[in-house]
Amino acid sequence: MTTAIAAAPVTVVVTGVGAIIGQGIVRSLRACGMPVRVVGVDRNADSMGAFLCDAFYPKPDCDEQDDGYLAYWRKLVAAESARLVIPGIEIDVEYLADHRAAFAAMGATLCLNTDALIALGQDKWALAQALEQAGGELARLAIPGTLDGDWAPCIARLGPPPLLLKPRHGNAGRGIVRLHDEVDFRYWRAKSGPGFMVQRIVGSDDEEYTVGAFGLGDGDMLAPLVLRRRLSAAGNTGYAEVVQDAAIERATRALCAQFMPLGPTNYQFRREGDRLFLLEINPRFSSSTSLRTAFGYNEAAMSLACYVHGRRPAEAVLKPGRAWRYSEDFVSHDRHPL
Template sequence: MRTVMVTGVGAIMGYGLLKSLREADPSLRLVGTDIYDDAAGRAWCDVFEQAPLTAEKRYAQWLLEVIARHEVDLLIPGIEQDVHWLCDNRALLQGARCQVALNDPQLIDLSRDKWAMDQALLAMEEPCRIPSALSGDFHALKDALGLPFLLKPRKGYASKGLVWVHQEQDFAAHAGLLGEVLMAQPIIGSAAQEFTVAVFGDGQGATGPTITLRRSLASDGSTAKARVCSDASLDQVVARLCRAFKPVGPTNLQFRRADDGSWKLLEINPRISSTSSIRRAFGYNEAAMCLAFYLDHQTPPAAAVRTGLAVRYIEDLIVYDRDHF
């Protein structure tokens, strides 16, 4: 019996991973962790361990003890914060018995700072780069980027903290943060032209299995609705970026299509994303690919992807006759 540990199982990405793993191999022993003892993911794991925050000094020792106690074969981080901690502490985990589903360290580092990624794309003369700026007054940025333009956190995810600048007053309220915290970009296309592409990189520059979804976002930045789609011109951009960044394992690339039909990269998430459970429903199971790649040392085959529409909704998880799991 193989044991897989998933962190952050209270989040949609974490408990989605548990469901995908169970579908891929019902014999797996699933260990879930979360900082909250009432995390929803407890319903889909065999063992649950409440975790300290990664910022706490005791986290490293706690993690090693849990891995040893449950004889974990594969650790998959289920939230972005855990990806960053695990990447920063790769040396600590080299002595552990388990494999860790982590992407290329350089790609992870670039993904932490959108300006760093922008500069990497600029150095590559990559056409999918969105013009970006760290300085300038309102009038200079208006002339360069048009109105409205966007102020975007350099470090962040799920469209959190975005500021739409329609007029000088909008800019003035955030001008002091431009550079260190925020970067300025033009608004590309519309919300109806947003696409998310999953690849499973081999670390050598190949895309591996892929799936593309055209999506609309919920208020929290996650995918609310998605349609499976295919576009050869987008596939070419994705292949070019994979050759450049050489992702390892599950990787998510987000794009918008500009008014002129060109593709512009919003960000690269070097991890499984919260849309993973939707992808699984259409035949693209990233969790199963992780088992093949990290434990069986096999290159995942192309997925038999179905077409269709996905709509997310809220569902209740009920535990009767007690007030705890």
């Protein structure tokens, strides 16, 4: 009789485990059905997310451009024999993308999208311009906007207020304000600095959608999961409902064919009448990661298949349903989790 040998666990480093995205990635790894050892990283040494991990490394108190920060990563990757590094916050996406060669030399694979889409996802104005330049159905997804620094040209181009002022660079609704008149505009223009844009408000809070679609890097993708959602006060998904929407899936596939994402990619839409508008593309894991896993769309498992094992991930078997986010206490009577 032969005895089956259990596969050695793959060590995966997840950053930002003190925040909702990082914690969602960790929970999704635990549910992936493969042997995984999870190493958490966070700026906060007392992060609750450390309790979810098998090992935890607080980030050093130094600038991320210092050589000491890269040395920290070399030591961590070597000590843990890390195979895959997954960024859970946007600043880590940027850092890892800037240091691809260094991590390759360490022997660690980075769960990152393409440099082109990472750059485009960081600039909402550039994304809108790219949609308009693509033409056809993609151009119709672009929200009317302007970079004009004066109120009169804004309303001449976009119509009567209220309008939205938002930073070109940012996520989770940070820095977005409603402009009801020129007084608002002048105040928030001064507070926001030069990197802002003004857009027409499209759709309603009841017609907002977040879509998870794992890109394969060549314009193809796995079938998406579409969630109708409502935002929480923190700017992330507070309520989600699985929906079947042929128009949103068609738009998502068109965006994928145009921008050729690789790995977890999040598309956010609003509907106004019979027209869809693209709010943004996040070329990374999103705050809805754990919700998607609960509905059968486990992007962490897909990432292991794609980045570590070099194979096309299996199509998800989706479950219908709704989800709500709520707060609860986490209590430990031990001083340190690990």
